[in-house]
Amino acid sequence: MIRYVLKRLAELVPVLWAVITIAFFLARLAPGGPFDAERKAPPEALRQIEAYYRLDQPLWKQYALYLWGVARGDLGPSFRKPGRSVTEWILLRLPVSLELGAYALAVALALGLAGGLAAALRPDTPLDRVLNAGALLGICLPSFLLGPLLVLVCALWLGWFPVAGWSSPAHKVLPSFTLGALYAAYLARLTRGSMLEMLGQDFIRAARARGVSETRVVLVHALPGAMVPVSAFLGPAMAGLFTGSFVVETIFFIPGLGREFVEAAFNRDYTMVIGAVIVYAVLVALLNLAADLVTAWLDPRIRLE
Amino acid sequence: MNDAGGEMFRVKQHAVVLAVVAGVCALGPWLWPYAPDAQDTLLGASAPSWRHWLGTDLLGRDLLARLMEGGRVSIGVGLAATLVSLVIGVTWGTVAGYAGGRVDRLMMRIVDVLYALPFTVFVIVLTVAFGRSLLLLFVAIGAVEWLTMARIVRAQTLSLKQRPFVEAVVLMGLPVRRILFRHVMPNLLGPVVVYTTLTVPRVMLLEAFMSFLGLGVQPPMSSWGTLIRDGVEVMEEFPWMLLGPAVVFAMTLYSLNALGDALWDALDPASR
Numbered sequence: 001m002i003r004y005v006l007k008r009l010a011e012l013v014p015v016l017w018a019v020i021t022i023a024f025f026l027a028r029l030a031p032g033g034p035f036d037a038e039r040k041a042p043p044e045a046l047r048q049i050e051a052y053y054r055l056d057q058p059l060w061k062q063y064a065l066y067l068w069g070v071a072r073g074d075l076g077p078s079f080r081k082p083g084r085s086v087t088e089w090i091l092l093r094l095p096v097s098l099e100l101g102a103y104a105l106a107v108a109l110a111l112g113l114a115g116g117l118a119a120a121l122r123p124d125t126p127l128d129r130v131l132n133a134g135a136l137l138g139i140c141l142p143s144f145l146l147g148p149l150l151v152l153v154c155a156l157w158l159g160w161f162p163v164a165g166w167s168s169p170a171h172k173v174l175p176s177f178t179l180g181a182l183y184a185a186y187l188a189r190l191t192r193g194s195m196l197e198m199l200g201q202d203f204i205r206a207a208r209a210r211g212v213s214e215t216r217v218v219l220v221h222a223l224p225g226a227m228v229p230v231s232a233f234l235g236p237a238m239a240g241l242f243t244g245s246f247v248v249e250t251i252f253f254i255p256g257l258g259r260e261f262v263e264a265a266f267n268r269d270y271t272m273v274i275g276a277v278i279v280y281a282v283l284v285a286l287l288n289l290a291a292d293l294v295t296a297w298l299d300p301r302i303r304l305e
Numbered sequence: 306m307n308d309a310g311g312e313m314f315r316v317k318q319h320a321v322v323l324a325v326v327a328g329v330c331a332l333g334p335w336l337w338p339y340a341p342d343a344q345d346t347l348l349g350a351s352a353p354s355w356r357h358w359l360g361t362d363l364l365g366r367d368l369l370a371r372l373m374e375g376g377r378v379s380i381g382v383g384l385a386a387t388l389v390s391l392v393i394g395v396t397w398g399t400v401a402g403y404a405g406g407r408v409d410r411l412m413m414r415i416v417d418v419l420y421a422l423p424f425t426v427f428v429i430v431l432t433v434a435f436g437r438s439l440l441l442l443f444v445a446i447g448a449v450e451w452l453t454m455a456r457i458v459r460a461q462t463l464s465l466k467q468r469p470f471v472e473a474v475v476l477m478g479l480p481v482r483r484i485l486f487r488h489v490m491p492n493l494l495g496p497v498v499v500y501t502t503l504t505v506p507r508v509m510l511l512e513a514f515m516s517f518l519g520l521g522v523q524p525p526m527s528s529w530g531t532l533i534r535d536g537v538e539v540m541e542e543f544p545w546m547l548l549g550p551a552v553v554f555a556m557t558l559y560s561l562n563a564l565g566d567a568l569w570d571a572l573d574p575a576s577r
Binding site for chain 2: 018136142148270273
């Protein structure tokens with residue numbers, strides 16, 4: 001188990017190196033530097049700036065220095081937001097994105113599992129059909145449509161929630177729901193399918209024949225097995241939730257890493273872009289690892305090697 | 306799954322919806338009297354009416370005409386990017402599956418590693434590096450959407466390789482290129498077609514997502530993503546500017562996904 005985790009973490013190193021290298025050279029390939037914008041700075045100042053950002057050194061040296069910095073947790077200075085380093089910016093913004101992702105995950109799990117279970121226990125009833133239609137709607141409404149529609153109806157017309165921002169609990173309802181809805185829909189379909197499959201198994205029939213109560217059959221006998229595909233899906237789902245919040249953060253003006261990243265992409269703030277990419281890659285890898293561990297714990301037949 | 310007739314009916318139903326949407330977008334300039342860029346500043350933003358079925362935007366441009374023009378861009382990018390992913394995915398998958406052994410392991414390992422990366426992040430990085438052009442947009446999207454296709458094609462090739470007719474052409478001593486292109490790839494058609502129909506909506510979604518953030522299609526060109534973005538900005542005063550594009554976009558995505566699912570069930574590539 002521990003050996004497996006260590007092995008997976010060791011595998012992460014070459015992947016991260018590849019990510020950093022690709023991102024670094026892609027950013028450097030870009031035509032035009034970040035400083036040849038609006039006003040031409042005097043050459044003397046320009047030279048100082050370039051020296052500060054090490055742009056005056058040969059590319060391979062910049063690359064080596066950058067790698068050395070990353071190894072020590074230093075992602076360099078931001079090109080567009082002086083005063084704070086990229087590491088500091090990320091530490092400032094990331095918690096907000098993680099908080100949003102956690103709420104969205106809670107929304108997705110609560111709605112998805114409850115909806116999927118309810119549909120699986122009453123298959124082919126009106127309830128099942130309503131839930132199925134809801135799940136389909138959730139899948140076909142991307143966050144950049146669902147978010148504005150929710151704002152329009154729940155905030156502007158009905159006035160239940162604030163339009164944008166991230167200061168009070170009321171501010172967090174619509175963004176969390178917007179981000180979580182898609183995954184709630186996927187989870188509901190997945191839970192319904194795998195639960196129905198489980199309930200059709202022989203050992204469930206045997207348990208019922210032994211007179212085990214229906215509640216116990218569902219919760220103790222069927223549910224853990226039905227959760228295996230669900231937890232396998234949770235890895236990519238969590239990765240999507242924690243790294244896919246660009247749109248939601250942009251719509252609701254949430255000061256998270258997603259919005260920072262999109263802004264940096266707009267402003268060609270290279271160090272910020274690469275820094276965010278590294279953080280996202282690490283996050284996705286760790287979440288996938290966590291999901292694999294949970295899946296193996298739920299299904300002892302899966303061997304971790 | 307149980308009755309193929311019902312599946313084929315679903316396939317036809319969604320195919321008709323999509324054909325209508327695509328046809329109306331393509332023939333828009335001949336069907337509808339307003340040009341997408343014809344301004345009527347005196348009129349300004351007006352609600353849907355008999356003259357303008359979906360209303361007009363702030364500059365008095367007809368929204369239905371804009372929607373048709375946006376559809377041409379969105380569907381065009383969707384098809385072009387899907388084509389890119391198709392070419393990369395099918396080539397990669399066939400070569401890996403046919404070569405087998407160490408080459409296969411290395412190639413699929415690369416796919417596994419890429420799978421673990423956050424894609425939208427990479428598309429955004431690509432727009433930083435190469436600027437925001439339409440060509441780049443669909444090359445970038447295609448370049449990140451080929452992984453699942455490669456996996457499906459590889460699995461299929463592996464099983465084809467065992468079949469007698471492939472063994473026969475190998476024994477006949479045909480060159481590998483010819484075996485791959487003439488004998489293996491044509492037999493991959495079924496699953497490839499099915500998965501392609503599922504890739505188109507994913508690609509269109511990614512394009513709209515990028516355009517919504519302002520990193521995709523750039524003005525004066527418009528796509529459904531940019532129309533939704535424009536609509537969101539003024540949704541409080543002029544909700545029809547959001548609702549029209551939103552409904553058309555969601556409906557198209559739904560039909561594409563449903564078509565792919567129905568084809569999947571009808572042809573059931575897993576059991577072939």
